[in-house]
Amino acid sequence: MTSLQLQETLKKRIEQALSGMLLSSQEGESKEIQVFKQHLPRKTKSTSRNPGNTFYPCVIVYLDEGENGKVKVLLIVATHDEETDNQGYQDAMNIVEKIMQDLGRNPQVDGRYEIQEEPKWFYNEQDNYPYYFAWIETSFEIPRSLREDVEAMI
Template sequence: MTSLDLQKSLKRKITEALVGMELTSQEGVLKKVQVFEQHLPRKVKSDSRKSEETNYPAVIVYLDEGENGQVKVLLIIATQDSNADNEGFRDTLSIAERLMQLLVKNPVIDDKYEIQDSPKWFYNDQDNYPYYFAWIETTFDIPQILREDLEAMI
């Protein structure tokens, strides 16, 4: 039971929580929210004239830092909206709200990982048009690693 196991479990839970949520992608079609671990996949150049598929909308389960027994996790939310009305923030915050509800209602993941503090969400207010970003920050308790040499000392 490691931080990477927590990351996998969160990816699965988030994917389940976002079932049925489709948002307009850069290609102009409705697309499911994709969930990635740590980073977006690298773009691969295509030889075809077909436009490349993007990774937006997306949630990235990012392991930020950890120590024995705790891991700080960021859920980075990224959407894209090319409409001139500059309303893309609504999609981003809708995903954030759904994930906040998931974490508050279910603070224990897979009966192993428990949220230590209340999750907080943040919105990136820099102008990154047509991209919109937010993130949720929380810390999870994970099973601690115990010293093996203590028993020999007793």
């Protein structure tokens, strides 16, 4: 089991947990939350001719670091809200809450990856209007490979 398999499985789990949740998008319409692995896709040259080529709201499943069968994962939440009341942070926090509840109900992912540390959330307090960012930090244990030379030592 690799970190990349954890990332793919976690992506699917988050998509399922957020399914049906509609939020404000850059197109000015409500749309479902997209989930990406590691980075946002590259934009095409003109989003004005192709307004469907926008990514917000989204969650990015980011592999941050790993050691000794433990992988630190960041779930980066990004939303877009052009309302002037500056309350778009609520969309980001609603996504965070939904993911935190899902992980709390079932801290094992795909029956193979166990959460090692209680997930923590953070909110980006910088003013990035009309974009709002938050993230969840957690660590998972991934199954480790067995050493081949151990059998010879016995």
